[in-house]
Amino acid sequence: MGADDKAQIILVVEDNVLMRKLFIRCLEEAGYSVVEAQDARTVMDLMREVRPDLVVMDILMPDLSGMELIKQIRADSDLAPTPVVAVTNLATPADKRRLADAGFTGHVSKPIKPKEFQGSIAAFLKAAPTPAL
Numbered sequence: 364m365g366a367d368d369k370a371q372i373i374l375v376v377e378d379n380v381l382m383r384k385l386f387i388r389c390l391e392e393a394g395y396s397v398v399e400a401q402d403a404r405t406v407m408d409l410m411r412e413v414r415p416d417l418v419v420m421d422i423l424m425p426d427l428s429g430m431e432l433i434k435q436i437r438a439d440s441d442l443a444p445t446p447v448v449a450v451t452n453l454a455t456p457a458d459k460r461r462l463a464d465a466g467f468t469g470h471v472s473k474p475i476k477p478k479e480f481q482g483s484i485a486a487f488l489k490a491a492p493t494p495a496l
Contacts, residue, residue: 375399383401
């Protein structure tokens with residue numbers, strides 16, 4: 364990155380503290396700026412505040428599921444274009460279809476392998492449309 368480049372911002376939404384720390388460490392090692400949310404309640408406001416380049420989201424959370432949260436994100440015209448990647452144990456073809464139909468940009472299966480996780484996130488960011496200035 365050059366002097367004028369700023370790190371891409373990734374919002375990590377994960378209720379499990381150990382998994383959240385693992386995601387954050389992997390992403391920071393890859394050069395991303397990371398913002399974290401331990402539950403779904405604050406995600407919409409946090410997205411408006413920090414304008415993440417990508418959201419990495421757990422599906423099974425206690426207060427609001429990732430499936431419900433993605434509906435809220437996609438229903439908000441300001442936030443809808445943001446790529447959102449599910450991180451989940453749900454990995455059957457039917458699960459993958461359900462995630463795509465719900466509005467997720469893609470998914471990463473748990474348990475993650477750090478280098479593969481970093482590569483997947485880089486690929487999702489590269490495929491994301493560039494916002495108009």
